[in-house]
Every structure is written in structure tokens, then in C-alpha cells.
Amino acid sequence: MKRIIALAAATLLLAGCKTSDAEEKETLRISAAASLMDVVAALEPVFTELHPDTELVINYGSSTKLRAQIEQGAPFDLFLSASSADMDKVADAGLIDADTVIPFAENGLVxxxxxxxxxxxxxxLRNPEGNIAVGQPDSVPLGIYTKESLAAAGLWDGLDGHLVYGKDARQVLTYAESGNADLGIVYQSDAAISEKVEVVGKLPSGDTPIVYPAGVAEQAENQAAAEAFIEVLTGDEGRKVIENHGFALPEGGK
Known part of the structure; x- marks a missing residue:
């Protein structure tokens, strides 16, 4: 009987330890552009190995949608944006610590x-014969960059009636991969990781460089972990992952 009681006590003690360990685990909440999905996934095990007590909770979407969520009070610690304009807006609103903002990647359109x-x-594009998938030109960075590029080349207005709009970069890629659109205008990074599409050619650069900045929330609950993730992202391993996924490093990033 005493042995049974001792075993039960030991079991309860172990269960208490496990609960305590789980309670001690911290959370790092990241809002990341959809086009960064594979980069963040590749860096997650690298970060976890260095910081095993921190769990990553990642919210993907278009940078403009993520910015709107942040402005409406959604909790986050780190914002990884595909748009400097969206980062600037949340920084100007006092929601991002401007001193932490740093560009970590660049992209192009294909x-x-x-x-x-x-x-x-x-x-x-001047004589389209089918549908062309693009990002929403008024609310998605990919669409904004696309419209700017094609408008500068005198090609945008002629596409009226041929465009299929995606809510973020990955949806645009999916439309092209599935054949729901005959052509798609996507980031070069998304084209690089896809085995279902071929690159027809590059689009001309618009006036706005496609730069990806990272920034820590002004009221971050886990500021140390957010800054640690930026260190991984901009360090040797992060730069390697960024380039391997079809992005370019920002000027001076090598």
C-alpha cells in the first residue's frame, strides 16, 4: 500500500514538473508577409535550437492586412513586412519601435x-489572350508593386478585363500554378520555390524598391525574443536562407 502511495505521489510530482515547464515556455508572436512563409519556416528550427524555451506563433497575410490588424490592436511582438510603406505607417503611429526597424531582404517581379x-x-502583356493573376492593386503590396511597374511601362490600362486578383502573394502564385490564371505576376522569390510554374521573364522595376523590413512592437511582450529572431534573420544563417529562397540581400547586406 505504501509503495502504491509513493508511486502516485511521484506521478503527481512529475506531472507538476511538466506543467511548470509548459508554463515557463515563452511565446514570440510574429506577423509575417505571406511571401516569407518558407523563409520563416526554414529559420524556425534554427531559432528554436538557440531559444528552446520560446514558442513561435506566426500570423501570415498580406503586409497591408497585417498592418491593419496591428492598428486595430492585434497582439504581436515582431512585424516582418513586404512593404516599407506599411512598416513606416505603424512606426509613425507609435506601434513599432522605429529604432529596431531594419531591412533584411529585397525582391523583384516576374x-x-x-x-x-x-x-x-x-x-x-500588351496583347493578353487570357487571364493574368495579380495582387489586389489597392491593398496588397504585390499588387501595388505590380500596378506601379506596369503603369510606368504603359501596360496597366490595357489589362482591364483580364485580371484575376489575389488577396496575398501566395494566392496569386496558387492561381498561376493551378492554371486558374493563364499567367501570373509574382515575386521572384515565390517563382524560385515553385515547381509548378516557369518564369516567362522579369518585369521592369517600379519607382518603389521592393524592400522587406523587420520591426519590433513598441509594446512587445517578448522584446528580447523578437530582437533575437531579427539577429537570426540578419545573421549568416538568415542571409543564406534568404538567398536560397530567391530573395536578394539589401544593399550592404553581404
Whole structure:
């Protein structure tokens, strides 16, 4: 009987230890642009190995949508944006510690298709024969960059009636991969990781560079972990992952 009681007590003690360990685990809440999904996934085990007591909770979406969530009070510790404009807005509103903002990647735009397509990008867009998937031009950074690029080249207005809009960069890629759109305009990083589309050609650069900044919340509950993730992101391992996923390093980043 005494042995049974001792075993029960030991079991309760172990259970209490496990509960205590779980309670001690911290959370790092990251709001990240959808186009960074694979980069963050690749860096998650690197970060976890260095910080095993911190659990990552990641919210993906278009940077403009994430910015709106932040402005409406959504909890977060770290914002990884595909748009300097969206980062600037939350920093100007006092929601991001401006001293922590740092660019960590750059990107470009390409025209892709699930089928083999011959022809010059300009000619294909000037005389479209099917649907073209693009990001929402008023609310998604990919769409904003796309409209700016094509408008500067005199190609945007001619696409009326041929456009299929995606809510974020990954949805645009999915439309092109599935053939729901004949062509798609996506980030070069998304094209690099896709095995279902071929790059037809590059789009001309717009006036706004496609720069990805990171920034820590002004009222971060886990500021130390947020800063530690930025260190991983901008360190040797992070730069390697960024380049391996089709991004470019920001000027002076090598």
C-alpha cells in the first residue's frame, strides 16, 4: 500500500514538473508577409535550437492586412513586412519601435505560367489572350508593386478585363500554378520555390524598391525574443536562407 502511495505521489510530482515547464515556455508572436512563409519556416528550427524555451506563433497575410490588424490592436511582438510603406505607417503611429526597424531582404517581379509560354513579357502583356493573376492593386503590396511597374511601362490600362486578383502573394502564385490564371505576376522569390510554374521573364522595376523590413512592437511582450529572431534573420544563417529562397540581400547586406 505504501509503495502504491509513493508511486502516485511521484506521478503527481512529475506531472507538476511538466506543467511548470509548459508554463515557463515563452511565446514570440510574429506577423509575417505571406511571401516569407518558407523563409520563416526554414529559420524556425534554427531559432528554436538557440531559444528552446520560446514558442513561435506566426500570423501570415498580406503586409497591408497585417498592418491593419496591428492598428486595430492585434497582439504581436515582431512585424516582418513586404512593404516599407506599411512598416513606416505603424512606426509613425507609435506601434513599432522605429529604432529596431531594419531591412533584411529585397525582391523583384516576374511573369510566370504553368505552361510553357514563348514571347516577350511586354508583348504578352500588351496583347493578353487570357487571364493574368495579380495582387489586389489597392491593398496588397504585390499588387501595388505590380500596378506601379506596369503603369510606368504603359501596360496597366490595357489589362482591364483580364485580371484575376489575389488577396496575398501566395494566392496569386496558387492561381498561376493551378492554371486558374493563364499567367501570373509574382515575386521572384515565390517563382524560385515553385515547381509548378516557369518564369516567362522579369518585369521592369517600379519607382518603389521592393524592400522587406523587420520591426519590433513598441509594446512587445517578448522584446528580447523578437530582437533575437531579427539577429537570426540578419545573421549568416538568415542571409543564406534568404538567398536560397530567391530573395536578394539589401544593399550592404553581404
Amino acid at each position: 511573369l510566370v505560367s504553368a505552361d510553357t509560354v514563348d514571347g516577350d513579357v511586354t508583348d504578352l
